[in-house]
Amino acid sequence: MNLKRLILLLLCYVCNFWSLQAQSLQQTEIQQLIDRQEYRQAYLKLSEEESKSIASPLRYYWTGVCFFHADAFRYKAQFYFDYCKPDAGQLPSLYYYYQARLSHLKEDFLKAINYYNEYLEASAGQGKIGFKEISRQIKMCEYGLKLTTKKTSSIQVSALPVPVNSSYDERHPVLYRSSQEVLYASARRKNQVEYILDESMPFWSDTQKSEGSNIYFTKRKDTQWGYPFLQKLMKDGEYSYPLYLSSDGKQMLLYVASNSQNKRGIYEVFNHKGKWGKPYRLPEVINSSYQEDMGACLALNGQVIYFASNRPGGYGGYDLYKAYRVGEREWSTPQNVGPQINGIADETYPFLVSDNKTMYFSSDREGSMGGRDIFVIEKEGASWGEEKNLGFPINSAGNDDQYTLIRGQKTALWASDRLRSGHIGGFDIYTSFTPSKRIKRAMVSGEILLKKYEKNVPVTLKVTDNLNQSYEHYIYNPDIVTGKFFMILMPKRNYTIQFFAEGKEIQTTKINLPEGLFHYELIQHFSIQPVDLLGMTVGAMVKQDSVSYQTLMLDDIQGKSIDDIRYDGLLQLMEEIVERVDKEGFMSLNQLDELVIKEEPEEEGPDSYYTPLIDVISQAFHEMAPDKLLTLHKLGGEKQEQLMVDHQLKRWKYDLLFEKGSTSLSDSQKEYLQQLAKFSKEHLLMLEFSWLKNSKRFDGDNRKRVANIEAYLSSLDLPDYQYRAAPVMVEGPVEDQATVTVKLIQIATN
Amino acid sequence: MIAQQHISNSFSNLRTYLLGCCLLLPLVGQAQYTEYERKAGMIYTFGRLVTWPEHAWKEADHLVLGILGDDPFGQVIDDVLKNRPIKGKTWEIRRGRAVEEVRGAHIIFVSNAYSKQEVKEILRQIYSRRNAMVLTIGDQIDRFCEIGGVINLTENLYTLNVMAANRAQLTINVNLLRLASDIIPYDPDDSYENGY
Numbered sequence A: 001m002n003l004k005r006l007i008l009l010l011l012c013y014v015c016n017f018w019s020l021q022a023q024s025l026q027q028t029e030i031q032q033l034i035d036r037q038e039y040r041q042a043y044l045k046l047s048e049e050e051s052k053s054i055a056s057p058l059r060y061y062w063t064g065v066c067f068f069h070a071d072a073f074r075y076k077a078q079f080y081f082d083y084c085k086p087d088a089g090q091l092p093s094l095y096y097y098y099q100a101r102l103s104h105l106k107e108d109f110l111k112a113i114n115y116y117n118e119y120l121e122a123s124a125g126q127g128k129i130g131f132k133e134i135s136r137q138i139k140m141c142e143y144g145l146k147l148t149t150k151k152t153s154s155i156q157v158s159a160l161p162v163p164v165n166s167s168y169d170e171r172h173p174v175l176y177r178s179s180q181e182v183l184y185a186s187a188r189r190k191n192q193v194e195y196i197l198d199e200s201m202p203f204w205s206d207t208q209k210s211e212g213s214n215i216y217f218t219k220r221k222d223t224q225w226g227y228p229f230l231q232k233l234m235k236d237g238e239y240s241y242p243l244y245l246s247s248d249g250k251q252m253l254l255y256v257a258s259n260s261q262n263k264r265g266i267y268e269v270f271n272h273k274g275k276w277g278k279p280y281r282l283p284e285v286i287n288s289s290y291q292e293d294m295g296a297c298l299a300l301n302g303q304v305i306y307f308a309s310n311r312p313g314g315y316g317g318y319d320l321y322k323a324y325r326v327g328e329r330e331w332s333t334p335q336n337v338g339p340q341i342n343g344i345a346d347e348t349y350p351f352l353v354s355d356n357k358t359m360y361f362s363s364d365r366e367g368s369m370g371g372r373d374i375f376v377i378e379k380e381g382a383s384w385g386e387e388k389n390l391g392f393p394i395n396s397a398g399n400d401d402q403y404t405l406i407r408g409q410k411t412a413l414w415a416s417d418r419l420r421s422g423h424i425g426g427f428d429i430y431t432s433f434t435p436s437k438r439i440k441r442a443m444v445s446g447e448i449l450l451k452k453y454e455k456n457v458p459v460t461l462k463v464t465d466n467l468n469q470s471y472e473h474y475i476y477n478p479d480i481v482t483g484k485f486f487m488i489l490m491p492k493r494n495y496t497i498q499f500f501a502e503g504k505e506i507q508t509t510k511i512n513l514p515e516g517l518f519h520y521e522l523i524q525h526f527s528i529q530p531v532d533l534l535g536m537t538v539g540a541m542v543k544q545d546s547v548s549y550q551t552l553m554l555d556d557i558q559g560k561s562i563d564d565i566r567y568d569g570l571l572q573l574m575e576e577i578v579e580r581v582d583k584e585g586f587m588s589l590n591q592l593d594e595l596v597i598k599e600e601p602e603e604e605g606p607d608s609y610y611t612p613l614i615d616v617i618s619q620a621f622h623e624m625a626p627d628k629l630l631t632l633h634k635l636g637g638e639k640q641e642q643l644m645v646d647h648q649l650k651r652w653k654y655d656l657l658f659e660k661g662s663t664s665l666s667d668s669q670k671e672y673l674q675q676l677a678k679f680s681k682e683h684l685l686m687l688e689f690s691w692l693k694n695s696k697r698f699d700g701d702n703r704k705r706v707a708n709i710e711a712y713l714s715s716l717d718l719p720d721y722q723y724r725a726a727p728v729m730v731e732g733p734v735e736d737q738a739t740v741t742v743k744l745i746q747i748a749t750n
Numbered sequence B: 001m002i003a004q005q006h007i008s009n010s011f012s013n014l015r016t017y018l019l020g021c022c023l024l025l026p027l028v029g030q031a032q033y034t035e036y037e038r039k040a041g042m043i044y045t046f047g048r049l050v051t052w053p054e055h056a057w058k059e060a061d062h063l064v065l066g067i068l069g070d071d072p073f074g075q076v077i078d079d080v081l082k083n084r085p086i087k088g089k090t091w092e093i094r095r096g097r098a099v100e101e102v103r104g105a106h107i108i109f110v111s112n113a114y115s116k117q118e119v120k121e122i123l124r125q126i127y128s129r130r131n132a133m134v135l136t137i138g139d140q141i142d143r144f145c146e147i148g149g150v151i152n153l154t155e156n157l158y159t160l161n162v163m164a165a166n167r168a169q170l171t172i173n174v175n176l177l178r179l180a181s182d183i184i185p186y187d188p189d190d191s192y193e194n195g196y
Helices: A002-035 A039-047 A049-053 A056-068 A074-083 A085-090 A094-105 A109-123 A131-149 A563-581 A586-597 A608-623 A647-651 A667-683 A702-715 B013-030 B035-049 B075-081 B116-128 B162-167 B174-179
Strands: A156-159 A170-176 A178-186 A214-221 A239-245 A251-257 A265-272 A296-299 A304-309 A319-324 A347-352 A358-363 A373-380 A400-405 A411-416 A428-433 A442-452 A460-465 A484-489 A493-501 A504-513 A517-533 A536-553 A653-657 A685-690 A692-694 A723-725 A728-730 A739-746 B062-068 B090-096 B107-110 B135-139 B151-153 B158-161 B182-184
Touching: A002 A039, A002 A049, A002 A056, A039 A049, A039 A056, A056 A074, A056 A085, A056 A094, A074 A085, A074 A094, A094 A109, A094 A131, A109 A131, A170 A239, A170 A400, A170 A411, A170 A428, A178 A239, A178 A411, A251 A296, A296 A347, A304 A347, A319 A347, A347 A400, A358 A400, A373 A400, A442 A493, A442 A504, A460 A484, A493 A517, A504 A517, A504 A536, A517 A667, A608 B035, A608 B075, A608 B174, A653 A667, A667 A685, A667 A702, A667 A739, A685 A702, A692 A702, A702 A723, A702 A739, A739 B162, B035 B062, B035 B075, B035 B107, B035 B135, B035 B151, B035 B174, B062 B075, B075 B090, B107 B116, B116 B135, B158 B162, B158 B174, B162 B182
Parallel strands: A214 A239, A239 A296, A442 A517, A685 A723, A692 A728, B062 B090, B062 B107, B107 B135, B135 B151, B158 B182
Antiparallel strands: A156 A428, A170 A178, A178 A214, A239 A251, A251 A265, A296 A304, A304 A319, A347 A358, A358 A373, A400 A411, A411 A428, A442 A484, A460 A493, A493 A504, A517 A536, A653 A739, A685 A739, B151 B158
């Protein structure tokens, strides 16, 4: 019995021993995996049943560490760290560091500062992370507190959606042709359809994990981003990412990652007729034996390169350098851009805007809220001014890299590994939408309908401003069915809109778009009505049936919660229409950009000395000079309607028949002439009276008849230049046909 | 709030008259503009008040002014027209002594250095081509409009031949008619000149 008990006890002991031994082995194995930074293996081990025997605080801590280093779902580490918080004293001091980093990344800066301090206390200054680094992180948190309180609420930031972003790293965006088209690098595997990790497994498997990044192209259509397509720039097995793309989309800098020092570095590649050529490596003055993998850009039509390098001789870490092109593929010796930009921290990802004076770069320098933040610096004369952190919400406590934009447009792109809500995994591409209220554009829309015999007639619009500049882009003619038209113009100007139909100008309208205009609505309905004269159609008259105008100022809607949404919606609409309708591509977009960003026309104005003279003459013509006022003929009223001259007018003729031997005008002829005189006055026409005449100047009595007609018209106050005699010369004898033919000639327009 | 916006196509007579008088005051008071500065200003205004048919711009990026004969303007005309585009077209000035040298011009200014016969020949050469959509302006040339020119600058103001304008396919703004000191309603092809 005793023996049996003894054996049983021994078995229990052995089992327990083996169990403890196994637990210890498991624990050691996981510890080693974590030390070797093999977090996926560690996570898998921790998920095994045997690991459940490991004391829960440590197991939860390790699980938290694995999530912290996971390919996705990094934020889930918080749950595990918080779970083992009561037993934190039993955990390594790094626990506090992880808590601090996670809080920092989640932009809970106060909590992060506390944890950083707890880490320093727990490690007694002897921890893996040194005092200097922790102090630096605390300082970043302090900047973070300042920057987040000064946030610019109107800037909207969002990650591009899946499948543009994925659980893999998406980085290095460059804008292609416009802010609608993007080249970027994704670390996803080629031909792999799975981009998103499942929550149950935050790591990619060995067959899924990234091998390197490749360049992809995506395009925004309306509000949707399209499927990204791989750009075959490199051979299989070679990995690269874009650094810079020229504004015409024809010249790109990219970085080729390779273990071979002779192969890796910045490359330049050109696009010819839509196809990328063979990239060539920039010479060794640019690609040194150190690292140039953190950004580059070209300026001044590709004649200057700015790039980041950690070569010796700088101010510390990566610095920005500048070199000039001295041959097709040759570059001058790079020069450090100097201490105004470079410092002991890393300065990376330079991006010089096309104005050649505004530079964006990423740096983890003092003033960053965590990781690398994006800074902007402007040239002041020959030197650089003071850099400015782009602040919240563009920057984050993570790394914010390769900021890129097109001058004058409101969309910017960059890559960030932030932990803010909306992130997808690792580095993602983010986009910002800058405050639209600052963009000086106004929409003019409404309805222009022209009806002829109850059928709609197409109307085209011609727009000129008060500087006589014509506008062709973003002027969309009225739809023939609905009459809806649309145009995008710059406020703070007066415009003349001319309406054309059937090749003739039918109406001119002047509109004033004051500063801060939100929307101008113009509704005009016209109809073309035939005009008859003495029983025959002479032409057509355009009559304005109705007109109404409404303006909506930005101030009218400011202060209401919907203002940004409505105005942003308007701009979005403008963009979509511009994209959909404009077939002229990139150049026309550039023209719009220029118009948008130009405060005032930069070109030299007219000689102001002559302006009063021109004004006086214009005014004299507009309302006649006073000394000439009384001597001039007056033609009708101010608001004469314009007759649309067409073939009918040219074909119109009327025969005045006389009795043979009679030259006097009958009452009915006088009545006709009254009608003709009235019509000619109204429509600025000339009455031409013709009759046949031969070389012997015999024309019967017709000349006398026309003289009587002229005398009668004169008595009707028809100006003498609005009627004329025009005998038609013929060969041979002419009989007295007793007929005078009247024709109409248009001599002027209102 | 939706505000009503007014579109004004014309001033009221009184307001415009007063404005016109006010604008004239500096000119009268200072009288600093010379004869050819005023004439340059008139040419610019004629350009504004005349409409060329669309096909007149087919091969033209600029509104071309040709000055035939001795140039009485000098630099003045360049200064007046510089950076004062009309309907989006900037001015180009060509100078010459023969019609061929100013071929392609939309406006031809004929200086008063020619004899009546020479002016006749110049006008014949200008308008002998089909589709010669040219506004001819004579510089105080005797009977310029009567022999087929469109506008003749005179001591008072100018004479206008509406038929010559019509033949050249030019659309004349009514204001140009209103201010003309004389309007000629025939062209030289008519037998009017010879009497009938």
